[in-house]
Amino acid sequence: MRSLIRAAWRSFEMSTRLRVVSPWAYLNWLVFPVIFAAIGLFVLTSSGYARVAYGVLGGGVIGFWSVTYLDGGNSIQEERWNGTLEQIFAVPTPLVVIVIGKILGSLLLGLLAFIPTVGLAYFGFHAVLPALDPLRFAVSLGVLSFSFFIIAVALTPLFAISRSAFTVLNGLELGVYGLCGFMFPVSQLPQWLQPISYALSPTWATRALYASATPSASGDIAGWWLASIGLSALYLVVSVALYRFVEVRARVSGELALA
Amino acid sequence: MPSDPPFRHAIEVADLRKVYTTTRGTFRRTKVENVALAGIDLAIAPGELFGLLGPNGAGKTTTVKVLTTLLLPTSGTARVLGHDVVSATGDVRRRIGFVFGGERGLYWRLSGYDNLRYFADLYRIPPQVSKRRIGELLEVLGLAGREHDKVEGYSRGMKQRLHLARGLLNDPDVLFLDEPTIGLDPVGARDLRVLIRGLADHGKTIFLTTHYMFEADAICDRVAVIKKGRIVAEGTPSSIKQLVGDIGVVEFEVDTISQEDIERLQGLDTVSSVVVTERELALVVTIHCAQPAEVMTQLGRLLDGIAFRRVSAREATLEDAYVELIGEAS
Numbered sequence: 023m024r025s026l027i028r029a030a031w032r033s034f035e036m037s038t039r040l041r042v043v044s045p046w047a048y049l050n051w052l053v054f055p056v057i058f059a060a061i062g063l064f065v066l067t068s069s070g071y072a073r074v075a076y077g078v079l080g081g082g083v084i085g086f087w088s089v090t091y092l093d094g095g096n097s098i099q100e101e102r103w104n105g106t107l108e109q110i111f112a113v114p115t116p117l118v119v120i121v122i123g124k125i126l127g128s129l130l131l132g133l134l135a136f137i138p139t140v141g142l143a144y145f146g147f148h149a150v151l152p153a154l155d156p157l158r159f160a161v162s163l164g165v166l167s168f169s170f171f172i173i174a175v176a177l178t179p180l181f182a183i184s185r186s187a188f189t190v191l192n193g194l195e196l197g198v199y200g201l202c203g204f205m206f207p208v209s210q211l212p213q214w215l216q217p218i219s220y221a222l223s224p225t226w227a228t229r230a231l232y233a234s235a236t237p238s239a240s241g242d243i244a245g246w247w248l249a250s251i252g253l254s255a256l257y258l259v260v261s262v263a264l265y266r267f268v269e270v271r272a273r274v275s276g277e278l279a280l281a
Numbered sequence: 282m283p284s285d286p287p288f289r290h291a292i293e294v295a296d297l298r299k300v301y302t303t304t305r306g307t308f309r310r311t312k313v314e315n316v317a318l319a320g321i322d323l324a325i326a327p328g329e330l331f332g333l334l335g336p337n338g339a340g341k342t343t344t345v346k347v348l349t350t351l352l353l354p355t356s357g358t359a360r361v362l363g364h365d366v367v368s369a370t371g372d373v374r375r376r377i378g379f380v381f382g383g384e385r386g387l388y389w390r391l392s393g394y395d396n397l398r399y400f401a402d403l404y405r406i407p408p409q410v411s412k413r414r415i416g417e418l419l420e421v422l423g424l425a426g427r428e429h430d431k432v433e434g435y436s437r438g439m440k441q442r443l444h445l446a447r448g449l450l451n452d453p454d455v456l457f458l459d460e461p462t463i464g465l466d467p468v469g470a471r472d473l474r475v476l477i478r479g480l481a482d483h484g485k486t487i488f489l490t491t492h493y494m495f496e497a498d499a500i501c502d503r504v505a506v507i508k509k510g511r512i513v514a515e516g517t518p519s520s521i522k523q524l525v526g527d528i529g530v531v532e533f534e535v536d537t538i539s540q541e542d543i544e545r546l547q548g549l550d551t552v553s554s555v556v557v558t559e560r561e562l563a564l565v566v567t568i569h570c571a572q573p574a575e576v577m578t579q580l581g582r583l584l585d586g587i588a589f590r591r592v593s594a595r596e597a598t599l600e601d602a603y604v605e606l607i608g609e610a611s
Contacts, residue, residue: 025405036399040388105383108351108381275301276301278351
């Protein structure tokens, strides 16, 4: 067990170091979130205080999600380009342990996205969240992190099975912005789309996060936390089967290498 | 640690087949099957340095990937140290190392030491053991002193030695080397060959693929020649040469030679093949034939008016035997 923890830690360390020296990583946690936050703040600061949380936090949540989910997948694609994907696949450490380390690194980097976006909100738009409940906010952020972490851990191995899976999975990143209510409430979506939103764990965690920062918000925040955690647990169970599938599929197709 | 099942051969392969299924066409897609391995059998003794030779696309890398658990065979069986590569992947992975040729396969933006430490942890080697082993490997492979430099600053030879260090981190009983000297300068390649031979002399089973025949001839205990997914010959380098024992080689250098002249040479009864290669400013014509002396006497008559730079006859090398075998198998 200790050797597995050490392997996960080293994977976390390596992935973080590779991100820090990569100029592209800064796009995801610094540049893109600021652009989203700026758009959100322009639109939402004029629409009343109830929506300000979306403006102040929306860009950060988008950045957080992008880095956590996409960097995990990117790192698998980079391993393929480096020619190291086959090597990490054929070690005695299970792939899931290596992926957990990588995603923890992405999660940490993703949290940094809140710094520029909240900074932009405060200094650029004088938008503040005076009614923020620190305890509820912290728990909600923890639940949101957990939901992002589980989704990323579950979906990242799919990047390994096919060189073209990346294109499809990239699309999911954008869909989640809208479906999970990062920049506007899910209630604004068409009725037929809302059930999909409610089946996604970040929807509930995001709702709890924004509610804990909004004075007029009402609702069962604890219930939303539980809904998010429950859905995440369900994803975790499904991901066990997914990892088995990926292991077999990658060994059949031989697509771990570039050619 | 689980014990190994009883085994006579370090690597044992029986009727191994690998078929890749791809699609062809844009709108009307049809499935296409590419046979990479068409049923091969191999048995490699513990401590043996075995070479698998063949042209590009013959199935060398596919064989290595099946044996290193990276690919699932379509049918047949493959065992490494008695463990099935399909059902006992964990046991196989713990006991093997593998090195693929070329510069890729390393984290260039990190140091050589960081690369090794990362893989040591992924191989679940205790820290005190890995620290000692990394130090020893850096020393033996001539990387000591440069281990904290980024890999992107390494020469190709250094990168290949770092690959080998990574492959040896877990002190594997079986080491797979897929064209390890590809792209290396002659001195670097020779040094690596000496290292590989040394590892076999210390009891490691080594499975080497290459298309450098002199390399296989120099270091391998036994070789097999693979062509289009089938083993076409197997034995010691000497026995492979004896397969074409009645074949000799006549070689000559010329400035130029026409297609008609080559066809005239090929038309001789005793000639089995004629190969023309460029070497510096000359063309080297290599004739594989049954009676070299007779062919040499006929050269002047057949190629009247051609200025020969050098003409010689010699015994067949492993490369000559390989050319014959690959030609026959096509």
